[in-house]
Amino acid sequence: MKVGDLVRRKNPKGYWRQQSNGWLAVIVEIKESNGYEYPKFMVVETGKIQSCCYSLLEVISESG
Numbered sequence: 001m002k003v004g005d006l007v008r009r010k011n012p013k014g015y016w017r018q019q020s021n022g023w024l025a026v027i028v029e030i031k032e033s034n035g036y037e038y039p040k041f042m043v044v045e046t047g048k049i050q051s052c053c054y055s056l057l058e059v060i061s062e063s064g
Helices: none
Strands: 006-009 025-033 036-043 049-051 057-061
Touching: 025 049
Parallel strands: none
Antiparallel strands: 006 025, 006 057, 025 036, 036 049
């Protein structure tokens, strides 16, 4: 995962409730905190900037 990649939220296996995977986001920055890296992303529909751990996101399209 790198800056410019198009991503969406994964639906965790075994999770009892369906989560909305309808949003798409673009990675805008990779932040480091306490030795861990977190992607900062902008949700395409709303323009909101958010951050989470890598394991919650999946890459839909890689940037060139």
